[in-house]
Amino acid sequence: MSNETISRPGTGRPADATTGKAGGRPADRVFLGLSTGSAALIMVILAAVALFLIIRAAPAIAANWTTDPNLSHGTTAGHADFWSYVLPLIWGTLWSSAIALVIGAPIAIGIALFISHYAPRRLAGILGYLVDLLAAVPSVVFGLWGIFVIRPFLLPAEQWLVQHLGWIPLFEGPQSGTGSTMLAGGIVLAVMILPIVTSISREIFLQTPRLHEEAALALGATRWEMIRYAVFPYARSGWSAPSCSGSAGRSGRPWRWR
Amino acid sequence: MSTGTIGKRGAARRPQANSLTSGQLPRFFELYALAGSLFVAAGLLAIMGFNVVGWLVASAILYLVSLGAFSSIVENRRRATDRVVRGLVIVAFLLAVIPLVSTLWEVVSRGIPALDWDFISTSSGATFDPSTLKVTVRYGALQSIVGTLIITGIAAVISIPIGILTAVYLVEYARPGNWMARTVTFLVDVMTGIPSIVAGLFAFSLFSILVGPKAFSGFSASVALSVLMIPIVVRSSEEMLKLVPQELREASYALGVSRFSTITKVVLRTAVAGLVTGVMLAIARVIGETAPIFIAASFSNNFNADPFHDPMNTLAVQIYAAFKFPGQDVAQSFQSAWGAAVLLVILVVILNLIARLVARFFAPRGLR
Numbered sequence: 176m177s178n179e180t181i182s183r184p185g186t187g188r189p190a191d192a193t194t195g196k197a198g199g200r201p202a203d204r205v206f207l208g209l210s211t212g213s214a215a216l217i218m219v220i221l222a223a224v225a226l227f228l229i230i231r232a233a234p235a236i237a238a239n240w241t242t243d244p245n246l247s248h249g250t251t252a253g254h255a256d257f258w259s260y261v262l263p264l265i266w267g268t269l270w271s272s273a274i275a276l277v278i279g280a281p282i283a284i285g286i287a288l289f290i291s292h293y294a295p296r297r298l299a300g301i302l303g304y305l306v307d308l309l310a311a312v313p314s315v316v317f318g319l320w321g322i323f324v325i326r327p328f329l330l331p332a333e334q335w336l337v338q339h340l341g342w343i344p345l346f347e348g349p350q351s352g353t354g355s356t357m358l359a360g361g362i363v364l365a366v367m368i369l370p371i372v373t374s375i376s377r378e379i380f381l382q383t384p385r386l387h388e389e390a391a392l393a394l395g396a397t398r399w400e401m402i403r404y405a406v407f408p409y410a411r412s413g414w415s416a417p418s419c420s421g422s423a424g425r426s427g428r429p430w431r432w433r
Numbered sequence: 434m435s436t437g438t439i440g441k442r443g444a445a446r447r448p449q450a451n452s453l454t455s456g457q458l459p460r461f462f463e464l465y466a467l468a469g470s471l472f473v474a475a476g477l478l479a480i481m482g483f484n485v486v487g488w489l490v491a492s493a494i495l496y497l498v499s500l501g502a503f504s505s506i507v508e509n510r511r512r513a514t515d516r517v518v519r520g521l522v523i524v525a526f527l528l529a530v531i532p533l534v535s536t537l538w539e540v541v542s543r544g545i546p547a548l549d550w551d552f553i554s555t556s557s558g559a560t561f562d563p564s565t566l567k568v569t570v571r572y573g574a575l576q577s578i579v580g581t582l583i584i585t586g587i588a589a590v591i592s593i594p595i596g597i598l599t600a601v602y603l604v605e606y607a608r609p610g611n612w613m614a615r616t617v618t619f620l621v622d623v624m625t626g627i628p629s630i631v632a633g634l635f636a637f638s639l640f641s642i643l644v645g646p647k648a649f650s651g652f653s654a655s656v657a658l659s660v661l662m663i664p665i666v667v668r669s670s671e672e673m674l675k676l677v678p679q680e681l682r683e684a685s686y687a688l689g690v691s692r693f694s695t696i697t698k699v700v701l702r703t704a705v706a707g708l709v710t711g712v713m714l715a716i717a718r719v720i721g722e723t724a725p726i727f728i729a730a731s732f733s734n735n736f737n738a739d740p741f742h743d744p745m746n747t748l749a750v751q752i753y754a755a756f757k758f759p760g761q762d763v764a765q766s767f768q769s770a771w772g773a774a775v776l777l778v779i780l781v782v783i784l785n786l787i788a789r790l791v792a793r794f795f796a797p798r799g800l801r
Contacts, residue, residue, distance in 0.1 A: 202693040213598035214617045221620045224635045231638050285525025309533050311781050313721020315749045316774050320536045366532040397515035
């Protein structure tokens with residue numbers, strides 16, 4: 176029991192806990208009620224979000240899209256049913272997230288390694304803060320940046336791809352005139368997932384026991400071998416998780432600025 | 434004796450002056466290699482047509498390749514791999530700094546021209562001059578600044594108590610393994626993953642049932658932001674409360690102090706710096722949200738300080754709207770978007786700075 180109290184802070188109980196109640200004073204009872212109520216409120220909010228989504232979405236999924244007066248014109252015109260409308264959107268979400276992940280995850284892991292194992296200890300904190308600053312930039316500002324910087328920047332590269340690698344179906348023309356492409360979107364998303372993937376990877380890399388690292392170095396391993404044979408195996412279990420949650424958080428962003 | 438043998442053997446294999454450094458690249462070789470590759474890349478690009486990006490990319494590739502080649506010739510493959518990986522890791526970091534610097538540079542350089550006192554102190558609007566029959570469109574950010582502060586403020590007022598109290602429940606009251614604690618922890622995780630636009634849809638449909646159609650209001654946007662903010666506050670507060678040493682609680686209980694007083698006067702008091710930091714970062718996170726506010730509060734160029742009626746604007750939405758629905762003068766509209774972006778970034782940076790400073794100066798000794 177005492178072991179448990181020490182290992183998990185905050186579960187120590189005063190004597191009155193034996194009765195299962197939270198003390199007799201009114202303030203105690205009110206405070207217990209308030210905090211339990213807040214926890215319960217979170218369940219209620221989430222249930223409400225789920226319920227509203229289902230209730231509002233069900234008619235659109237069930238409706239006949241060719242005859243429904245709300246759906247047969249405008250942006251939803253010409254779709255036989257819900258799935259024919261939404262499948263391209265699902266594809267776009269997955270595709271842009273995949274691009275973001277392919278570009279962002281290796282870079283983020285590199286940064287995490289740099290901060291945790293390469294940078295001088297004194298610099299590491301400042302560099303970590305720099306990466307955190309990326310997380311502070313509002314998504315809409317990244318959207319503007321994507322339009323005004325990434326799009327024109329990518330145009331020549333895309334032109335080159337279409338001209339020289341056009342025989343690969345992926346790079347087939349015609350080229351987008353404005354540079355408003357999935358690649359541009361994917362790059363912006365990649366920048367946006369960098370901070371979270373970096374910080375989670377950093378935490379994981381730092382969990383490697385010091386002694387494992389020192390043992391590897393003492394056996395004559397170079398720094399990279401130490402990372403490869405001591406840090407990575409230790410981090411493997413947590414490795415795929417940060418990349419995925421990083422991209423999950425971002426794929427809900429609506430910045431497909433067409 | 435033994436040193437002598439090693440020295441002799443080294444000398445026999447590679448006739449060099451200093452046996453300790455034999456088989457190694459010179460000490461500052463990486464710097465030379467970097468300078469060399471920058472120079473060579475500049476030379477190559479000068480022939481093909483110079484641009485900065487191409488130059489940096491070419492020198493990075495040249496650097497990595499030449500480093501690997503030299504090292505594997507002079508040293509061995511293991512060392513070469515090590516050096517190349519170090520180079521790659523540094524390149525990865527520089528790659529992350531580029532978007533940060535570039536974004537901030539674009540925001541500042543394009544936004545500052547739009548930013549003057551008129552922009553901050555007036556709302557957008559159009560004036561009609563009867564004598565010349567001309568309509569002049571004016572871009573201002575006052576309605577957005579006020580809207581941002583009101584909407585985020587209400588969201589903070591809703592989320593901070595709920596978030597901190599939930600964290601108190603999880604850390605102080607719930608027994609480990611309690612079903613409710615486990616459920617709430619799991620649901621907070623789920624809530625963190627709610628896409629912001631879904632939170633906006635939720636608030637909008639909730640209020641369109643409560644209030645009726647066209648239920649755009651600042652308050653409904655605040656509710657949407659709260660859905661996003663509560664899990665962040667719970668997470669950070671939970672971490673902070675767990676950092677409070679168990680001995681402090683036990684000492685307080687041993688003195689016969691009630692649980693309420695222990696929590697408010699010992700636990701929360703000790704963790705206050707961390708709590709404030711977490712809250713500030715949570716506010717900074719939601720202040721730049723666009724989609725939920727765009728859906729729940731719509732957007733408007735009119736000044737509106739009443740959160741319960743009529744559409745409201747925020748800086749993030751103004752940026753989006755100015756780009757998506759530019760007025761007659763597209764360039765001017767874009768410029769106002771950049772102006773609003775500067776203001777938004779300034780707000781976020783201030784919040785982040787406050788968070789860092791509070792964490793730094795008010796942290797209890799020993800946790801610093």
